[in-house]
Amino acid sequence: MNLAEVSVDVLTGVGESRKKELEGLGIESIADLLSYFPYRYEDYRLTDLITAENEQRVTVRGRVYTQPSVRxxxxxxxxxxxxLDINGVFVSVIWFNQAFLKDKIRSGQTILISGKWDRQRLQITADRTMISEEEQKKLIGQLEPIYSVVSGVKMSWLRKLIHQAFVEYGKYIQENLPAELLSRYKLLPRAKAMYFIHFPKGPAENHQxxxxxxxxxxxxxxxxxxxLRRIQRTKIEGIAHSFxxxxxxxxxxxxxxxxxxxQKRVVQEILDDMRQPIQMNRLVQGDVGSGKTVVAAIALFANYLSGYQGALMVPTEILADQHTASLQQLxxxxxxxxxxxxxxxxxRKRREALSEIELGLAHIVVGTHALIQEPVVYRNLGLVITDEQHRFGVKQRAALREKGISPDVxxxxATPIPRTLAISAFGEMDVSTIDEMPAGRKPIDTYWVKKEMWSRIIRFIEKECQKGHQAYVICPLIEESEKLDLQNAQExxxxxxxxLAPIRVGLLHGRMNSAEKEEVMNAFAVNDIQVLISTTVVEVGVNVPNATCMVIYDADRFGLAQLHQLxxxxxxxxGASTCILVADPKSEAGIERMRVMTETTDGFEISQRDLELRGPGDFLGVKQSGLPDFKVADISEDGKILEVAxxxxxxxxxxEDFVTQEDYRSLYEWLQTEKLESMNFD
Known part of the structure; x- marks a missing residue:
């Protein structure tokens, strides 16, 4: 029996109105109901108040010592x-807006209560009370599931309905893992695991x-x-580069x-891919300054030796100019x-460039999204590189790939991605990581200061400029906003x-046109501008080695990844460099971001902390990469399980024998029914 095809209204008590209420929870079938897992549990194991922490939720059983008094x-x-007398320890118990209990609780009774523990006052604020000895016995030691519900659906009714579904249909739950994996990892059978998720006898069953x-x-x-990778490898024949x-x-x-x-390891992985007659599909991630550009240059050089054109697409014109200059030099x-x-x-220059590309006179083409526009025709595109890939949409990346006949990609x-997230969000790709910085790269001293120190920061900038160095000052807004009390770039x-007069100060922001941006950046690059006031337009690609000071105003308003990029x-x-974070954070999250930035300059550690703070759904907008919402698994916490899986x-x-081996038949048949096109990959 396929439980996904059995409507939930076969259960007793589910009429038309109840069915609609359950649909509001995404529950339409018995399979939906059985896999509607609780998001947390109330723990009714008896608590030792001696070791309990302040404000911890506790469950205690004791003898009522005084008659209830109500105000x-x-x-x-x-x-x-x-x-309440708990084994000789007297604690106060209070209930808010539950005066009806006064006539039910009597001195000398043994009651069970749960609530918040105030260690200083020896006081419990109760939110659940069990007076009946029979009810107490049922509840003590239990983990009670808590579900997300909507108006009209009571938690107690939903629990009973799920239990009814298990009684009547639990025997039809099918195993979906190969027997060898169940045995290797001593995993519970699927039906038993699903039951224990809903109705654990204790922490051990819940954990398993x-x-x-x-x-x-x-x-x-x-x-x-x-x-998906297997399909790609069998359907998409690539270029077997020979160099x-x-x-x-x-x-x-x-x-x-x-x-x-x-760098040597990643270069070898890329060159090995290029030699294969299968289209390369590889992600290279590395921290700021780890040397990804030279790795790209080596790949483009090998591609040239094979007789093919290469294309490098970058998100901004500033970055395109810098990459062009560095590649020309190399x-x-x-x-x-x-x-x-x-x-x-x-x-005229654009027409000349298009002609060079079509005739094959341009061996390597560097540019923005202009590379994928209609008039651009490549003679024999063999390698496509997309820098800062997350800044381009899926369709843009695919459009560049389609300019050639199965070119390597x-x-x-430079935004490090935690390994667990990389192999989930980009799992159809091979992932290479440059996790080592070049020798001589000096660490950046990072400080978090309050806004009241602004005058001292200005003096610090002044001293750096007097030494011949330059500085950035980053602001979150361009112009004054009535809604947000943030420092703005114009002000x-x-x-x-x-x-700072006579020190020369410049302004750069996203509303400037390309020519204005280029003029300002060129002036900063040659030190005609010593202090650059900017928005986050400088986040990626700006390379001015003489700049030694970075000041970020309202730094708590930026994400960790963005702060690290800046x-x-x-x-x-x-020269020794300094980053100053100016912030008076109002939230714990803002304070934590400031702490992380001052504790480490390791982009991979920062990305892991960022993932833990924000969760995978918000990290780099990974929902656009096809990452599902797992009901139980959490890739920021279940990293080891993910690696094994x-x-x-x-x-x-x-x-080779996956399609034919009997042990994998059900898994193979399941994959045939899955809609891989919905996974949003290129």
Missing amino acids: WYGKSKSRMHIK ARRRIAYEELFLYQCKLMW PSEKVEQFIQGLAFPLTGA LAPFHIRVTSLTSKMAV LFMT VFEQLTVE RGRVGRGE RNDAAQIVLS
């Missing part, structure tokens, strides 16, 4: 009080049930990713600096032509122009 506030609000369901969710999702290894090695040896061990000795293509180009990001620009604009030259899925689904 009324107005006509409807009340406060009831007793003394949660462990089983979390593994199941992560394993099945990873199976979908691996099946002499010794020439690539000569290029690497000719660089002005040695590659780090991490590749000029080999007579490799690097052509730039952006929307700002004059008509490389995505790069700070006007203020610092006066206070900080990465300094520390790029020889991914390895198991890869071993099974990518094996």
Whole structure:
């Protein structure tokens, strides 16, 4: 019996109105009901008050020592009080607006209560009371499930309905994991695990049930990713690049600096992919300053040796100009032509660039989204690289890929992604990580200060400029806002122009046109502007080695990843660099972000903390990458389970005998019914 096809109204007590109420919870079938898991539990194990923490929820059983006394506030609000003897320890118990209990509680009775513990006052604020000895015995030691409900659906009724469904249909719950995995990890059978999620006998059963369901969710999702990868590998024939290894090695040896061990490892992974007759689909992530650009240059060089064109798409024109300049410098000795293509180009230059690209005279093309527009025709595109890939939509990335015939695809990001999130949100890709910084890269000293120290910050900026260095001052708004009390770029620009005179101050923000932005950035790059007041437009790509000071105003309003990206604009030259976070945070989350930023400069550690603070749903907008809402699994907490599930899925689904082996038949049939196109991948 397929429980997904059995309507929930077959259960006693579910009429038309109840059915509609359940539909409001997303429950339409028996399968929906059985998998409508609680989001937390009330713990009714008896608490030892000696070890209980202040404000902890506790459950205690004791003898009523004093008769209840009630004080009324107005006509409807009340406060009831007793003394309770708990094994010789006397505590106060209070109830708010539950005066009806006065006639039920008597001195000398043994009662069970749950509520918040005030350790200083030796007082419990009760929210649940059991007077009947029979009810107490039923509740003591239990973990009571708490569900999300809507108006009209009572928690107690929903619990009874779920229990009825298990009694009548639990025997039809089908196992969906291979027997070998159940045995290897000593996992509960699916039916028993689902029952214990709803009705655990105690913490041990709940833990084992949660462990089983979390593994199941992560394993099945990873199976979908691996099946998608298998389909891609069989359907999409790629370019088997052929290039002499010794020439690539000569290029690497000719660089002005040695590659780090991490760079060497990632380069080898990319080159191995390029040699395969399967389309490369790889994500390279590395912290700010870890050397992703040179890795891209090596891949583009190998692609050129194979006789193909390469394209590098970046999110901003500033970044396009910088990449073009750096690639020209690296590749000029080999007579490799690097052509730039952006929307700002004059008509004549753009026409020349388009002609060079179509004729194959442009070996490497660097540009913004202009690379994917209709007039751009490539002669033989063999490698596509997208920098800061999360800033482009799925369709934009796919459009560049479709400019060639199954070119190899490389995505790069300087926003480190926690491994657990990377293998979930980007599971159909291979992921390479540059987790080592080049030698000589100096750490950036980071300080969190209150706004009252603004005058001292200005003096610090002044001293840095007197040394010949430059500074950024980042503000969250362009102009004054009546709704938000945030420092704005225009106001700070006007203020610092006066206070720092004769130091030259510039202003940069997103409302400027391309020519204005370029003029300001060029002036800053050559030190004609010493202090740049800017919005987050400088977050990615701006490279001014002489800048040693980064001031971020209202820093608590920025996310951790954005703060780390902004900080990465300094520390790029020889001078010691400083980042100053100016903030008076009003929330715990804001305070925690400031703490994290001052404790570490490791982008991967910051990204992990960011994931823990925000959760996967908000991290980098990963919902757009197809990441599902797991009912039980939490990828920020279940990292070890995820790693194991991914390895198991890869071993099974990518094996040659997956389609034919009897043990995997049900898993194979399930994958045939899944809509992989809904997973939003390129």
